[in-house]
Amino acid sequence: MEKTLDTKYTYTEKKDTRSGFGDGFLELGRKNKNVVGLCADLIGSLKMGAFQKEFPERFFQVGISEANMMGLAAGMTIGGKIPFTGTFANFSTGRVYDQIRQSIAYSEKNVKICASHAGLTLGEDGATHQILEDVGMMKMLPNMTVINPCDYNQTKAATMAIADHEGPVYLRFGRPSWPIFTPSDQKFEIGKAWKMIEGKDVSLFATGHLVWEAVVAEAMLREEGISVELINIHTIKPLDTAAVLASVAKTGCAVTAEEHQLNGGLGDSIAQTLIRNNPAPQEFVGVDDSFGESGKPVDLLEKYGLNAENIVKAVKKAISRK
Amino acid sequence: MEKHSTEQLKSICSQVRRDILRMVHACQSGHPGASLGCTEFFVALYFDQMKHNKNFNPDGIGEDLFFLSNGHISPVWYSVLSRSGYFDTKELATFRKINSRLQGHPATEEGLPGIRVASGSLGQGLSVAIGAALTKKMNGDKQTVYALMGDGEQQEGQIWEAAMCAPHHNVDNLIASIDVNGQQIDGPTKEIMNLRDLKAKWEAFGWEVIVTKNGNEITDVVQSLEKAKSLLGKGKPVLNLLHTDMGFGVDFMVGTHKWHGVAPNDEQLENALGQLEETLGDY
Numbered sequence: 163m164e165k166t167l168d169t170k171y172t173y174t175e176k177k178d179t180r181s182g183f184g185d186g187f188l189e190l191g192r193k194n195k196n197v198v199g200l201c202a203d204l205i206g207s208l209k210m211g212a213f214q215k216e217f218p219e220r221f222f223q224v225g226i227s228e229a230n231m232m233g234l235a236a237g238m239t240i241g242g243k244i245p246f247t248g249t250f251a252n253f254s255t256g257r258v259y260d261q262i263r264q265s266i267a268y269s270e271k272n273v274k275i276c277a278s279h280a281g282l283t284l285g286e287d288g289a290t291h292q293i294l295e296d297v298g299m300m301k302m303l304p305n306m307t308v309i310n311p312c313d314y315n316q317t318k319a320a321t322m323a324i325a326d327h328e329g330p331v332y333l334r335f336g337r338p339s340w341p342i343f344t345p346s347d348q349k350f351e352i353g354k355a356w357k358m359i360e361g362k363d364v365s366l367f368a369t370g371h372l373v374w375e376a377v378v379a380e381a382m383l384r385e386e387g388i389s390v391e392l393i394n395i396h397t398i399k400p401l402d403t404a405a406v407l408a409s410v411a412k413t414g415c416a417v418t419a420e421e422h423q424l425n426g427g428l429g430d431s432i433a434q435t436l437i438r439n440n441p442a443p444q445e446f447v448g449v450d451d452s453f454g455e456s457g458k459p460v461d462l463l464e465k466y467g468l469n470a471e472n473i474v475k476a477v478k479k480a481i482s483r484k
Numbered sequence: 485m486e487k488h489s490t491e492q493l494k495s496i497c498s499q500v501r502r503d504i505l506r507m508v509h510a511c512q513s514g515h516p517g518a519s520l521g522c523t524e525f526f527v528a529l530y531f532d533q534m535k536h537n538k539n540f541n542p543d544g545i546g547e548d549l550f551f552l553s554n555g556h557i558s559p560v561w562y563s564v565l566s567r568s569g570y571f572d573t574k575e576l577a578t579f580r581k582i583n584s585r586l587q588g589h590p591a592t593e594e595g596l597p598g599i600r601v602a603s604g605s606l607g608q609g610l611s612v613a614i615g616a617a618l619t620k621k622m623n624g625d626k627q628t629v630y631a632l633m634g635d636g637e638q639q640e641g642q643i644w645e646a647a648m649c650a651p652h653h654n655v656d657n658l659i660a661s662i663d664v665n666g667q668q669i670d671g672p673t674k675e676i677m678n679l680r681d682l683k684a685k686w687e688a689f690g691w692e693v694i695v696t697k698n699g700n701e702i703t704d705v706v707q708s709l710e711k712a713k714s715l716l717g718k719g720k721p722v723l724n725l726l727h728t729d730m731g732f733g734v735d736f737m738v739g740t741h742k743w744h745g746v747a748p749n750d751e752q753l754e755n756a757l758g759q760l761e762e763t764l765g766d767y
């Protein structure tokens with residue numbers, strides 16, 4: 163079905179965003195000698211193996227001890243290293259929240275928390291591993307930057323960009339093979355929203371894997387004569403409020419799409435921005451206060467209401483409320 | 485519960501191994517390695533050692549309780565639960581598929597009989613087992629609480645918080661086992677994060693420690709669990725170092741971390757099933 167749609171962005175290849183991280187991390191290692199890696203028994207899953215092989219003296223396997231890893235990373239910044247920690251998103255956040263809060267965020271440590279297997283699209287492992295609350299937890303922490311890129315290329319670019327940013331960063335990516343539809347030579351600007359498609363009827367703000375679903379939704383809506391402005395929010399915090407407000411001032415309504423709980427996600431951040439400055443109807447695509455479950459990524463996105471069809475519905479509803 | 489002969493237990497093990505392989509093959513995901521390695525342990529617990537009721541009651545008053553901390557080896561648990569009558573074996577075919585009660589990691593949300601708490605995020609199960617054991621004591625319930633952990637899992641700090649706590653509170657109605665297979669995801673435990681002397685560590689924390697030398701020999705497992713039982717009620721919790729081989733029972737899977745979390749393809753499945761007799765009928 164996607165194939166027959168005239169999407170404004172297209173792809174010839176699919177890859178997992180975690181590989182974008184792994185490839186970016188290796189390149190970064192070659193460019194920046196202060197970059198170090200830590201991993202908690204998930205080197206293969208995080209695609210950190212190539213870096214480990216090339217820079218064994220800058221890489222630390224810490225075993226299954228995520229809390230310890232966060233403390234080690236905080237300590238390594240003292241004296242100028244830039245540690246990148248690697249584990250699944252669940253074990254990068256909820257598991258170690260207080261370690262991050264005290265030793266990293268509050269202490270303003272230059273640690274990059276790199277989190278794979280986020281969201282429902284982790285698939286078969288099920289709800290214990292499918293964290294849908296991580297963005298909320300991380301964005302609540304003062305000093306923390308929160309980034310959720312949308313495909314392999316953007317994840318690679320983001321991985322390289324965060325090393326040059328001083329301060330703690332949460333970088334969220336995933337496991338499934340996903341369309342690569344953004345350019346390989348993109349410049350990644352932290353905190354700068356990317357207007358991917360100009361439109362006038364609705365502002366569609368999407369992050370992570372759902373940016374692709376939004377690209378598909380835009381094409382479906384265009385066929386029905388609805389003009390969508392699609393904005394890629396790769397940086398959830400700090401939010402590019404100027405871009406959000408400028409777009410909604412023009413379109414008069416908003417839809418947000420994310421692979422996360424509605425409580426505490428990107429949608430909340432956008433709603434807060436709008437309500438304080440320019441209240442406008444907003445619809446939310448995300449997980450509505452439930453845990454996930456085992457299954458295939460695409461089936462899960464459908465069951466939990468996170469695919470292009472759901473975005474289309476949300477857009478129509480937002481427009482009808484103007 | 486009827487007593488099973490050693491031969492009967494062995495034949496159950498063979499069927500459970502077939503179930504494990506067919507389950508992970510059908511969804512092309514999940515964790516066969518330590519599931520195969522812990523088969524004798526689960527069969528010994530559910531078909532010989534534990535007093536339990538297939539008409540599942542979450543509170544388990546007057547029953548022995550089992551907690552799986554290394555939740556990724558759900559296939560062996562699901563197989564043994566269904567083979568002991570908790571639910572229809574046909575349901576094993578739904579493992580890890582959408583709308584199933586057989587979640588990738590054990591969960592209570594879908595109401596699968598036999599599961600009392602979710603696991604999957606490592607390091608948490610022993611604490612829960614200690615809590616349940618304390619409740620049994622408060623309730624005057626004389627039955628035993630069992631728990632299983634992985635050896636890689638010993639790297640989690642919470643394990644050692646629990647280790648310190650159980651002897652302090654005289655939790656002597658608890659038998660915790662560690663699946664000492666020497667493997668974890670990224671490689672052998674020795675290379676990933678050396679555990680060194682687990683026996684000395686647990687003893688230093690105040691546990692009675694026993695060793696099951698061959699956790700893939702059913703008689704050895706039964707004997708150790710009998711011994712563990714005899715040590716209960718004396719003020720100390722019991723820790724069983726259960727030595728197993730990851731992937732036991734399938735020649736090309738045994739003894740390597742490579743099959744920790746990888747499903748066999750069609751050809752590999754056929755080869756593996758050829759090594760394991762179908763004793764109770766495939767689901």
Ligand SMILES: Cc1ncc(C[n+]2csc(CCOP(=O)(O)OP(=O)(O)O)c2C)c(N)n1
Pocket residue numbers: 202203204226228253257517518554556557604605606607633634635636637638663665667668669730744
């Ligand atoms: C807190 C946490 N961190 C990481 C993981 C990912 N993980 C799943 S199994 C595993 C290895 C566990 O090793 P071990 O306990 O020895 O089990 P085995 O590989 O022998 O089955 C890891 C790291 C997890 N499930 N939970």
Ligand SMILES: [Mg+2]
Pocket residue numbers: 518634635636663664665666667668
């Ligand atoms: Mg192990």
